[in-house]
Amino acid sequence: MNEFGVFGMGTMGQNLALNIAERGFRVSAYNRPDKFQARIWEALERAKIEGSKEGKSMMIEAYTSLPDFVSSLTSPRRILLSIPSGRPVDDTLEALAQLLSKGDVVIDSGNEHFIQTERRSKMMLEKYQIHHMGMGVSGGEYGARNGPSLMPGGTKESWQRVSDVLLAIAAKAGPNNESCVKWVGPGGSGHYVKMVHNGIEYADMQFIAEAYDFMRHIYGMGNIEIAAVFSNWNKGRLRSYLFEITSEILIKEDDQQSGNFLLDAILDQSGQKGTGKWTVQEAANIGMAVPSISAALEARFTSARKAERVMCDKVYSRVVPPISVRGHVGATAKKAGLEALEEALYASKILAYAQGFTMIKAASDEFKWNICLSDLALIWRGGCIIRANLLNGISAAFKQVPDSPSLLFDSSFAEELFTAQKGLRQVVLEAVGEGLAMPGLASSLSYFDSMRRSRCPANMIQAQRDYFGAHTFKRIDKDGSFHATWARPVNSKL
Ligand SMILES: NC(=O)C1=CN([C@@H]2O[C@H](COP(=O)(O)OP(=O)(O)OC[C@H]3O[C@@H](n4cnc5c(N)ncnc54)[C@H](OP(=O)(O)O)[C@@H]3O)[C@@H](O)[C@H]2O)C=CC1
Numbered sequence: 001m002n003e004f005g006v007f008g009m010g011t012m013g014q015n016l017a018l019n020i021a022e023r024g025f026r027v028s029a030y031n032r033p034d035k036f037q038a039r040i041w042e043a044l045e046r047a048k049i050e051g052s053k054e055g056k057s058m059m060i061e062a063y064t065s066l067p068d069f070v071s072s073l074t075s076p077r078r079i080l081l082s083i084p085s086g087r088p089v090d091d092t093l094e095a096l097a098q099l100l101s102k103g104d105v106v107i108d109s110g111n112e113h114f115i116q117t118e119r120r121s122k123m124m125l126e127k128y129q130i131h132h133m134g135m136g137v138s139g140g141e142y143g144a145r146n147g148p149s150l151m152p153g154g155t156k157e158s159w160q161r162v163s164d165v166l167l168a169i170a171a172k173a174g175p176n177n178e179s180c181v182k183w184v185g186p187g188g189s190g191h192y193v194k195m196v197h198n199g200i201e202y203a204d205m206q207f208i209a210e211a212y213d214f215m216r217h218i219y220g221m222g223n224i225e226i227a228a229v230f231s232n233w234n235k236g237r238l239r240s241y242l243f244e245i246t247s248e249i250l251i252k253e254d255d256q257q258s259g260n261f262l263l264d265a266i267l268d269q270s271g272q273k274g275t276g277k278w279t280v281q282e283a284a285n286i287g288m289a290v291p292s293i294s295a296a297l298e299a300r301f302t303s304a305r306k307a308e309r310v311m312c313d314k315v316y317s318r319v320v321p322p323i324s325v326r327g328h329v330g331a332t333a334k335k336a337g338l339e340a341l342e343e344a345l346y347a348s349k350i351l352a353y354a355q356g357f358t359m360i361k362a363a364s365d366e367f368k369w370n371i372c373l374s375d376l377a378l379i380w381r382g383g384c385i386i387r388a389n390l391l392n393g394i395s396a397a398f399k400q401v402p403d404s405p406s407l408l409f410d411s412s413f414a415e416e417l418f419t420a421q422k423g424l425r426q427v428v429l430e431a432v433g434e435g436l437a438m439p440g441l442a443s444s445l446s447y448f449d450s451m452r453r454s455r456c457p458a459n460m461i462q463a464q465r466d467y468f469g470a471h472t473f474k475r476i477d478k479d480g481s482f483h484a485t486w487a488r489p490v491n492s493k494l
């Protein structure tokens with residue numbers, strides 16, 4: 001009998017199965033029969049080769065039939081699904097439910113929408129007394145094999161049944177090599193935080209893309225020089241997985257055109273699978289502003305409209321005479337300019353993570369998930385795509401004030417933002433003057449400037465709403481709702 005089942009031997013499932021087997025658990029692996037041969041043999045072959053390399057025997061058994069797969073598992077059975085979200089998960093749960101018993105646990109490790117997970121968890125428990133967990137997994141193929149960041153949500157009972165395996169396979173981070181997995185909360189909370197993780201990922205990636213663009217256009221820097229800058233920044237407070245891979249991406253040679261960089265041959269249209277869009281939609285659903293994430297999502301949409309951009313480039317290229325706001329012209333000033341860019345990236349990063357954590361806090365309050373933000377920051381320190389030095393400080397901030405509605409209230413971050421905002425302003429100003437789009441950095445700055453205004457111009461919005469729609473407004477000096485007769489007198493001179 002085996003201790004753990006993995007359903008779906010695709011990129012993620014196969015690597016998760018190998019990771020689990022490597023930690024000494026006996027694994028049953030299943031893939032749909034028609035593709036069984038290719039996927040499963042690949043997994044078994046890898047278990048043999050990778051196991052022998054490390055002097056371990058990795059115990060993976062392959063199954064062709066679902067009933068055999070299920071009955072190969074010890075009770076309570078534990079099965080991880082690694083398949084596309086949506087209909088495939090519903091169909092698979094329906095099929096599994098006929099074979100599983102009360103108290104068994106099924107973990108959906110795909111990028112599923114949390115509402116679907118909430119629905120399935122409730123249905124599986126009520127109808128079959130089976131625990132359905134929704135678990136965010138981040139780290140891609142490499143993470144799945146060597147240690148991902150795991151964000152499991154579901155009943156506490158189900159977490160207790162699977163925690164030995166999840167703690168063993170997750171990435172390790174921090175001074176005490178802590179596992180990058182903790183129980184996030186009930187229902188769809190695990191998938192919710194993974195969704196926001198991906199939203200922050202979008203913002204982080206967009207900031208990096210803008211910094212790359214800035215260095216090329218403002219300073220005429222080439223790939224090797226830009227790579228060195230990212231590599232250097234990665235030694236400091238911006239240290240993160242995305243900075244690390246960016247310097248590698250910049251200098252990768254194109255094997256189809258010797259002497260050229262691969263990056264320069266890649267079409268400038270970004271794709272997406274939907275989790276960034278969900279983040280923005282869900283933020284809107286609970287009335288939260290995530291402008292850095294929104295801007296990153298919209299930048300992907302704009303990038304996709306390549307044909308229109310090419311046309312606009314032809315029409316409007318002549319209307320961008322640089323407006324001289326350059327703070328840094330010439331070789332000697334470049335150093336200061338790059339320092340400003342580092343500050344801009346750091347400030348924006350704080351602001352994007354702040355938006356993501358604030359959104360999670362609001363959802364946790366709304367859905368009564370009681371998510372521990374400090375723990376969440378800890379499990380994002382290793383294995384996942386947004387892993388970054390910054391998360392240590394974020395965890396500490398929420399440990400100090402667990403219910404804080406925003407990172408912006410933390411005194412250390414406030415101090416850092418206070419200093420770094422100067423660089424952010426300078427970079428955005430220069431980019432605007434040069435006609436260089438900086439949606440991510442500029443939106444982050446706007447968020448900061450909007451948040452630090454105790455009185456903003458929303459009084460004008462309220463007045464307009466009341467004027468045309470009698471929507472009423474509140475006054476600053478009296479309680480209650482008011483409506484004014486706004487229409488201008490016929491003889492008004494205004
Ligand atoms: N790739 C990544 O970096 C990450 C992916 N994820 C998520 O993990 C999940 C798996 O992704 P990934 O491994 O990349 O995908 P792959 O396409 O590599 O593998 C998909 C797996 O799902 C199976 N499958 C597809 N459709 C069905 C179905 N209708 N019923 C049963 N099984 C089905 C496939 O089996 P078959 O061989 O029969 O087609 C295959 O085993 C997705 O939800 C994805 O969003 C999460 C984090 C990172």
Ligand SMILES: O=C(CO)[C@H](O)[C@H](O)COP(=O)(O)O
Nearest residue numbers: 138139271272273274275385
């Ligand atoms: O979940 C992930 C990483 O955390 C996946 O890589 C995801 O597919 C990335 O999102 P997108 O394809 O929308 O860029």
